[in-house]
Amino acid sequence: MNEPNARFGPLAAFLPVLQWGRQYDRDMLANDGLAAVIVTIMLIPQSLAYALLAGLPAEMGLYASILPLVAYALFGTSRALAVGPVAVVSLMTAAAVGNLALQGSAEYAAAAIILAMLSGLVLVAMGLFRLGFLANFLSHPVIAGFITASGILIAVSQLRHILGIEAHGHNLPEILGSLASHLDQINIVTLLIGTGSVAFLFWVRKGLQPVLERIGLGKRTAGMLAKAGPVAAVAVTTALAWGLGLDQAGVATVGEIPQGLPKLALPAFDRDLWVSLMGSAVLISVIGFVESVSVAQTLAAKRRQRIHPDQELIGLGAANIAASVSGGYPVTGGFARSVVNFDAGAETPAAGALAAIGIALAALFLTPLLFYLPKATLSATIIVAVLSLVDLSVLKHSWGYSRADFTAVAATILLTLLVGVEIGVMAGVGLSVLLYLYRSSRPHVAEVGQVPGTEHFRNTLRHKVITEPQIVTLRIDENLFFANARFLEDFILNRIAPDRGVAHVVLQCTSISTIDLSALESLESINDRLRDMDVALHLSEVKGPVMDRLKGTHFLDDLTGRVFLSQFDAFKALRNGREAA
C-alpha cells in the first residue's frame, strides 16, 4: 500500500542511516551535538538507577547506554528516539531473571545479558517477518493499566533503598511483607538522604523552572536546566557521603564501578537457560516496542516525519543485540529522554550516537567519582520518574466507555500488582483478545422490514415497518468468517425451526465484504437445513467482489432461492409470489 522508502533501495530501507546520512551537514551536527550533551547528562543517573532497579551492577546500566545507541542510530527510523535502559523494562528484567538466579550473583548478570540477546533476536525476527502488527493486540487501556501498575510496583520496590533496609519480591504483597518485616533496621541517615532527594526532585520538577525564568533565563533554557535535577542530586549527595564518610554510618553507596569501556563478548549459550528466558524475552520485546513506537510516532508527527514500525523493530532489535554483546541488559526507547532529545533540537539519530560518546566518556573517567553515590539518591530519581507514569484514571475512563475495556484494564492492574508483571500483561492481552474474539463471534443480526412508503428496510425492533409472516429478512452487520459462521447457523435455525409459517429467508448482505471458506460452508449448510424445512434461502444486495467469489463455487447453483439486486426487489417478488400461489 505504502512503500515508505520508494526513493531508496532495499539496503537503505534496512539501514536508514544511508538515507539521512547523505544530507548530513554541519548545522545538523551542531544541533545533534547539543541534544546529545543534554541527553547524556540525563542518561547518566538514569542508567545507574535503572540498573539498580533491575538488580544489576551499576556499570551494566552505562554499558546499555553506549553501543545500543549507536546500533539504533544505524538501524532505527525515528529521528528523536533516545534508547537505553527504561523503568518498566528494567522491572521486567528483574522479574524474568529473578526466577532463575540470585540477585547480585554472576549468573544473574549473565542471564540479563542473554535476555538482551533474546529480545534483540525476537525484535529483529518480528521486523523481518513483518510481525509488528502483533503489537496491535496490546490494547491502549491494557498498556496504560500495565504501565500504571508497574509504576506503583517500582516505586514501592525502591522504598527499601530509601529506608536503607533489605526487601525483595516481585509483587505488592511480597514487597510490602518483606519491607514490614525489616522495618526495625531502618537507617536514619539513609532515610534523610532519600526523602531529601525525593523532595528536592519533586521541587525541581514543579518549582525550579519558574524560579529560573524569574531570574531571567529563557523558557527553553530553564526547561533544559530543570532536567538536570537528578544530576544535581547525585552530585550533592555523593559529595556529602564522601565528605561526611556516610558509608561508615551504614549508608549504602554504589561502590566500585569498573573503569573503562565494556568488553565485547557473545553471551554464553546454555540451551535450557535460553529456552526458559524466551517467554520473558518476547514479553519484554513487545512491551518495549509498543512503548517506543508510540513515543517515536508522537515526536515524528510533530515534524511531519514518519517512522516505519517494521524497521523500528529491527532498530530496537539491533540495539538489544548491541546491549548483549557489550555487557548491557534489555533497552528500548525512553519516553522522558526522547522528549528531551526532541526539545533540545536533535535532528537525526546521530544525536543518539553522540550521546553514546558522552556515556562512554563517563564510563572512562567518571566512575571513580560515583563510589560514594548513595543508592537512596538513585532510588529517589526512580521514584520521582515513575510516579509520573502512574495514572489510575484509565480505570474510570474505561468504565464509563466500555465494560470490555474496563475488564481488561482492571485485570491487568490487579494481576500486575498482586502476582507480577509477566502474568499481569499476559492476562491483559489474553483477556482483550478473548473479549474481542467473543464479540466478533456474535455479530449484530437485525431482522428488518420495509419502512412504509420507502424502499428502505430497518430493524423491526426499532422501527414501525412492514413485514410478512412468511418472509424473514435478516441483515448481518459483519463480515462472515469462521468465528461467526456457526453463530449464523445457530441464529437462523433457532429463528426458523419453531416458526412453521416461514417459507422464505432473505439475507441482506449490505455489510458483508468477505465470506471465508468456513462461512461459505455454513451458508451451504444453512441452505441444506432450510431445504429440509421447506424454506427457501435468498440473498439480497450482495457486493460485487463477494458475488465474484461465490460465482466460483457451487453455492449459487445449490441455492434454493434467488439472489436479488436489492432488498426491495426481494420483498416485492417474494410477497407477490405468495399472492400468486
Add this chain to the structure above:
Amino acid sequence: MNEPNARFGPLAAFLPVLQWGRQYDRDMLANDGLAAVIVTIMLIPQSLAYALLAGLPAEMGLYASILPLVAYALFGTSRALAVGPVAVVSLMTAAAVGNLALQGSAEYAAAAIILAMLSGLVLVAMGLFRLGFLANFLSHPVIAGFITASGILIAVSQLRHILGIEAHGHNLPEILGSLASHLDQINIVTLLIGTGSVAFLFWVRKGLQPVLERIGLGKRTAGMLAKAGPVAAVAVTTALAWGLGLDQAGVATVGEIPQGLPKLALPAFDRDLWVSLMGSAVLISVIGFVESVSVAQTLAAKRRQRIHPDQELIGLGAANIAASVSGGYPVTGGFARSVVNFDAGAETPAAGALAAIGIALAALFLTPLLFYLPKATLSATIIVAVLSLVDLSVLKHSWGYSRADFTAVAATILLTLLVGVEIGVMAGVGLSVLLYLYRSSRPHVAEVGQVPGTEHFRNTLRHKVITEPQIVTLRIDENLFFANARFLEDFILNRIAPDRGVAHVVLQCTSISTIDLSALESLESINDRLRDMDVALHLSEVKGPVMDRLKGTHFLDDLTGRVFLSQFDAFKALRNGREAA
C-alpha cells in the same frame, strides 16, 4: 436473544430429560427401542475396535458405551446423537496417554480414565461459562483437514494388526518406519483374515444393499442390515479362529475380557498427572464437541428441532465424567452411529439409554464369546470406517477459494501426519486465528472522491471522481478497535505527513458500528498529530449509537474539525471554505 427453553424452568434447561420426558409414551418407546437394538449391534464391534485403536483393553470400549449413553440421555439436547468411543478421539487419547505411560500398562489405562474425567470437567465448565463459542475458532477447513489426516494416520496405524506385526508411533514417519522394520515377521494367516475382512466390509458397504433389495427386502431394511456387516465379520472370523485354533497359528485375538458390568470408582488424583493431561483434555474436548455438535445440528434440522450448544457441552461433559467413573475413556457423539440411530427412528435421547442396556447385556453375557475374536477383524472395521473420513479435496477446494484457508488446512494436514495429532490441530487453530487477527488488523481503507453529478463518493482508484488536493477523504471499511487502531494511525500519518498540500482529513464512518477505547485514543492521537501538522480532522456519516458514545467523551470538544451529517455536506463545506479563504 433466544431463550431456548422459555416454556421450562432453569432446571429443565439444565436437565432436558425433564422436557421430553413429560410427553414420553409407548410409541416413542417402541421407536427408540428399535433404534437402540440397531445401534447396539453397530456399537459392540466399534467399542472393541476403538479401544484397540486407543491402545486400551477391549472392555474399556464397552464400558465407555454404557454409563456415558445414560448420562447423555439425561443432559443432552440432541434427540438423535449416539455417543460413545469414536475414531479421532481414540487416536487423540492414544497420543495423549502414550506420552506418559507404556501401552498395555495399568498406568496407561488409568491415565485414559483420568483423561475422560478431565475432558468431562472441561466440557461442563465450558458449558456453564458459555464458552461454546471457543469452538468457533476451529474453522471448517481446519477441522476437515484434521479429520482427513487423522483418518490416514488411523488407517496406517491399523496395518500392524492386519499384518500381524508389532509397530508403534504417533505420526506417519514413526509408524511407517516401525512397520518397515518388522515386515519380516508378517503372519500370513492374520494377513488373510485382515485383508479378507477389509474386502468383505468394503463389499458390504457398497454391494450388499442392492443384493438385499433384489431378494425382496425393503430399501430401509436392506440399508439397516448392511450396517450389520462388521458384526457378521466379527462372528465369522471369531468362529473360524475358534474352530481352527488360529490363536495357535499366531493370530492375535482379543483374549479374555472381564465378564460383568464396570465397577464405579473415582479416578485416582495425582496432581502432576492431571496437570500434564490437561492440555490434551482441552483439545479432545473441543474436537469432540465440534464433531458432535455438527452431527447433532445436521440431524436436528431435518426434523425442525434445535439443539443448544452450551447445553450440549454439559451433556457431553456428563457423558465423559460417566465414562471416567465407570472405567471408560473419552467419548463423544459419533457420526455414523448417530445417522443410523436417526434413520432407525430414534425419537428421544432415551434411545441412547436403551442402547446402553444392550451394551451392558453384551458386557454381562457376550464377552466369553469374544475370546477368539481376531484383532485383525477389528482393525479391518476401523480401516473401512475411517477411510470414509479421508477427503483430500478440501485442499483443492480451499486453494481455489482463499489462500488463507488453504494455508491453515495444509499446515494442519502436514503437521498432523508428520508430527502428530495434537501439534497438527493446534497449528491449524493457531494459524487460522493468527491469519484472522492479521486480516482484521489491516482493514480496507479507501480514499474516496465525488462521483460527478451525484452525491455519492467512491474509491479514487476504481472510479473517475472529483477530488480536491487540500481535502483527503478516507472511508474505513471496518469497525475500529484495538487491533486496527494503530494501523489507522499509521495509515493516516503516512498518507498526510509527506503531502504538504493537505488541510483537511475527513473520515467517512459509514461502515463503523463500534469504536472501542483504544480506537478512540487513536482517533484522539490522530487529531493531535494532524493538529501538529496544521491539518483539521473531520468526521462524516457517523452512525447514531457511535455518536452517542463519542458524546460521552472529550473527543468531540477537542476535534479540530467538524462532524458532518453526510460526506457530500463535508465536501461541499470544506471546498467552499477554501474558496472563501
